[in-house]
Amino acid sequence: MPVDTTAAVERLMQFLAVPGITGEEAGIAKEIQRALKAAGVPAKAVAFDDAHARIPLPTQTGNLIVKLPGTLKGAPRLLFMTHMDTVPLCAGAKPKLVGKQIVNDASGAALGGDNRTGCAVLVTLAAELLARGLPHPPLTLLFTVREESGLFGARHLDPAALAGPDGGPVMGFNFDGRAAADVIVGAVxxxxxxxxxxxxxxxxxxxxxxxxxxxxxxxxxxxxxxxxxxxxxxxxxxxxxxxxxxxxxxxxxxxxxxxxxxxxxxxxxxxxxxxxxxxxxxxxxxxxxxxxxxxxxxxxxxxxxxxxxxxxxxxxxHPFRIKDNTPVVARASAAVSKLGMTPNLRTTNGGLDANWMVKHGIPTVTFGAGQNDIHTVKEWVDLPEFEKALELAVELATGTAK
CATH class of the missing domain: 3.30.70.360 (Alpha-Beta Plaits)
Structure with a gap:
């Protein structure tokens, strides 16, 4: 059964329309909570940590954390993550659907696909798992704050906050970039x-x-x-x-x-x-x-x-480079291949929340979700690539269950 891309694009359009520049994520966090509830995620599964109390810059809220119990007995917990904030240039964005793209109808502003695409991917993942009753291991969904101003949300995260009764995540998948087939295994x-x-x-x-x-x-x-x-x-x-x-x-x-x-x-x-x-x-x-x-x-x-x-x-x-033969890279590569794409293992010269997740002891790779020309007034979202990321997230969460 294919992913409900129509609902996913509607979520993305709504997320793009909500202001939430770095440090001011309360509004978008509330919208994500609303979308999670509409997808059937119980309120008790959603919580905020206190990372904002340790961040040395004014920050409205902590990281948003969602814990979903698994349906597979004994399967280790997986982490799916993204960041909620946008760069200040995105204030006032007005998303507009034009063919297979989402563009900005507000002049002088960036769109915010970085990283509202990731937010829509994670919420859609929860919605698909619950609506279709797909078997999956226990999952933690993490929406961080202040990524754009210094990876502060991930840096000041207490890894224990990600754990469930079965323990903490053994590997992570971060959605923040352009191409779904890009598997970023290292960063400066x-x-x-x-x-x-x-x-x-x-x-x-x-x-x-x-x-x-x-x-x-x-x-x-x-x-x-x-x-x-x-x-x-x-x-x-x-x-x-x-x-x-x-x-x-x-x-x-x-x-x-x-x-x-x-x-x-x-x-x-x-x-x-x-x-x-x-x-x-x-x-x-x-x-x-x-x-x-x-x-x-x-x-x-x-x-x-x-x-x-x-x-x-x-x-x-801190820099990191995850070896190609590790379980997280193997799972990522298998999922990309299963969808008919060729995994492109690479490193990046930009910092990612994954830098800090690896430092916290959770090996984490990063995928794209359709972002293009980020941090500019020409920013746009490639919907076919976004839809690949949706399918990839579901495959990553359920692949070993098939």
Missing amino acids: GADRWEVEIHGKAAHAGVAPEKGVSATMILALALAEVRAGGWFGKVVKDGSEGTSNVGPVGGADGRCAGDATNVVTDYVHVKGESRSHDPKFVRQITTAYKDAFANAAAAVVDHEGKPGKVKFTTRADY
């Missing part, structure tokens, strides 16, 4: 770093030598990083990664510097380092740290006193 790790550059103000026209320019420290540091090959795509001795310098500003989000006739005394910089090799991530970050220290020492006032820098860093998420 990333450091987020920031620098506070303290210079010394002086009149730039009367006595510039009495000042220490925080702007010049920034310029020298970035010049050293680039000259050393540590900016952008980084390739060193067989290791590869990337880095970027992001926001540059002053105190309290203002612009750096007060006026052209004042030597700038403070600059705040944020950046990132990424690699599939955790050691190389640290090497890239260290190159930035050393460059800022060198630059601060090189810019001095008339008395030879240098500027100062405060460099701080945190691991945003």
